[in-house]
Amino acid sequence: MPVNVPIYRGLDEQDRQRLIEDVGETYARVAAAIPAQEAAEAAEETIGPTSLEPVEIPEFKELIGIDASVYRQLNAALSAGKQHLMLYGPPGTGKTTLAQLVSGMLHDTYAMITGSADWTSQDVIGGYQPVSGGTVRFIPGVLLQNFDRPLIIDELNRCDIDKVIGPLFTVLSEQKTTLPYRVDVADEGSQAYVILPKPKPGTAEHEFAPKPGWRIIATINSIDKAALYQMSFALMRRFSWIYVDVPADLQGFLLAIMRQWALVGEEAEPSSDMALARIWRAVNVARAIGPAPILDMLKTVQEIEPEINFLRAPSEDEAKAYLDGFYMYVLPMLDGIQHKAAIDIATEIRNALQLPEEGNVSRVVEERLVELAV
Numbered sequence: 480m481p482v483n484v485p486i487y488r489g490l491d492e493q494d495r496q497r498l499i500e501d502v503g504e505t506y507a508r509v510a511a512a513i514p515a516q517e518a519a520e521a522a523e524e525t526i527g528p529t530s531l532e533p534v535e536i537p538e539f540k541e542l543i544g545i546d547a548s549v550y551r552q553l554n555a556a557l558s559a560g561k562q563h564l565m566l567y568g569p570p571g572t573g574k575t576t577l578a579q580l581v582s583g584m585l586h587d588t589y590a591m592i593t594g595s596a597d598w599t600s601q602d603v604i605g606g607y608q609p610v611s612g613g614t615v616r617f618i619p620g621v622l623l624q625n626f627d628r629p630l631i632i633d634e635l636n637r638c639d640i641d642k643v644i645g646p647l648f649t650v651l652s653e654q655k656t657t658l659p660y661r662v663d664v665a666d667e668g669s670q671a672y673v674i675l676p677k678p679k680p681g682t683a684e685h686e687f688a689p690k691p692g693w694r695i696i697a698t699i700n701s702i703d704k705a706a707l708y709q710m711s712f713a714l715m716r717r718f719s720w721i722y723v724d725v726p727a728d729l730q731g732f733l734l735a736i737m738r739q740w741a742l743v744g745e746e747a748e749p750s751s752d753m754a755l756a757r758i759w760r761a762v763n764v765a766r767a768i769g770p771a772p773i774l775d776m777l778k779t780v781q782e783i784e785p786e787i788n789f790l791r792a793p794s795e796d797e798a799k800a801y802l803d804g805f806y807m808y809v810l811p812m813l814d815g816i817q818h819k820a821a822i823d824i825a826t827e828i829r830n831a832l833q834l835p836e837e838g839n840v841s842r843v844v845e846e847r848l849v850e851l852a853v
C-alpha cells in the first residue's frame with residue numbers, strides 16, 4: 480500500500496504554516512488517545528463496603544503467621560486517626576497483600592500503583608500536556624486522580640520519593656500547596672492550581688481537595704531500602720510504620736499452608752523437622768525472607784514430584800526437586816551474603832536433603848551459594 484508522506488519545503492511560508500498545523504493536529508490526536516499518565520497507571524479494584532466509620536481490621540485468613548502486633552498497630556493507627564500507613568519488612572512477607580486487604584476493608588474501592596525509578600512529579604502529581612486545539616492543559620497525575628480512595632503505593636522505595644511526592648509533602652503536613660500550573664495557560668492572570676490538605680465541599684475549578692476516604696498505604700521492602708532512594712525523615716514522619724516480619728514459627732507456617740492446600744492431612748505431623756523448614760530457617764540466619772519465595776519453591780517441588788510427602792525425608796529425586804525450587808526462587812535473593820553464611824546454608828541443605836557429602840550435587844549447591852557471597 481502506498482504511504483502518503485507529506486513533504487514540506489522549509490522556505491515556503493505556506494508549507495511552514497501547513498507543517499505547524501499538521502504537527503498541532505497530530506499532537507492533539509496523540510494527546511486524546513493517551514491516558515493522562517502512562518508510567519504510573521493505577522490499577523483500580525472494587526471490593527468491600529464504603530464506610531467512613533472507624534473500621535476494625537480483623538486477622539485476615541488469607542495471610543498466615545502475621546504477628547498479632549501488626550493488627551494491633553494497624554488498628555491503633557486507624558483509631559488514632561492516622562491517615563497514612565507504611566508497611567515495611569523483608570521481601571515476600573505479605574505486605575502488598577496486606578495493603579490490598581486493609582484498603583478493601585476501609586473503602587469500597589482503591590487504586591494501586593507500583594513505584595518505579597522513572598516516575599516524575601508529572602506522573603504522580605500532574606503537569607501540562609498537549610490537548611486538542613494545539614494548546615496545553617494541566618492534567619492531574621495518578622495521585623490527584625485518586626484523591627477519593629485509598630491509594631496503595633507499592634514498593635515506594637523504587638522511586639525517588641522526595642522528588643516525586645515533594646509537592647504532596649506540604650499536603651501530608653496539612654498545609655495548602657500551590658502548583659506551578661495555571662488553569663488557563665494562555666492567561667497570565669489565571670489562577671494557579673492548589674492542593675488543599677483537607678476535604679472541602681464544593682471545591683473551585685483550581686482546587687484539588689482529598690475526599691475523606693483518601694489515604695496513602697505504602698509498602699517498602701526493607702532489603703531494597705539501603706540500595707535505593709531513601710526517604711527524608713520529614714516525609715517519614717507523615718506515616719505510621721508497621722513492620723511485617725517473617726512468620727515466627729516457620730514449620731508451623733508451612734504445616735498450616737500445606738493443610739490449607741490439602742498437601743497433607745489435617746492431623747499429619749512431621750516426625751522431625753521438615754526439609755523445607757530447615758532450609759528456610761538456615762536462609763533466614765543470613766537474610767530474612769518471607770513466605771513468598773518459599774511458597775514458590777514448595778509449588779515447584781510439588782509440580783516436579785506430585786506424589787511427594789513433604790513431612791518425610793526426601794528421596795534422591797525429591798532432593799533434586801527441592802534444589803530446583805531453591806535455585807529458581809530462593810538463591811537469587813541471597814546475593815551479597817557473607818561467605819560463612821553461604822557455607823552454613825549449603826551445609827544445612829546437604830543435611831536436610833540427605834545429600835552425600837562428597838557428591839557432585841553437594842558441591843554445586845556450595846559453589847552456587849559461594850558465588851553470590853561477598
Ligand SMILES: Nc1ncnc2c1ncn2[C@@H]1O[C@H](COP(=O)(O)OP(=O)(O)OP(=O)(O)O)[C@@H](O)[C@H]1O
Binds near residue numbers: 572769
Ligand atoms: N503470611 C503469608 N501467608 C500466606 N501467604 C503469604 C504470606 N506472605 C506472603 N504470602 C503469599 O506470597 C505472595 C506474595 O506476597 P506479597 O506480594 O503480598 O508479599 P510482599 O511482602 O509484598 O513481597 P515483596 O517484598 O516482594 O513486595 C502472595 O501470593 C501471598 O499470598
Ligand SMILES: [Mg+2]
Binds near residue numbers: 698
Ligand atoms: Mg510487595
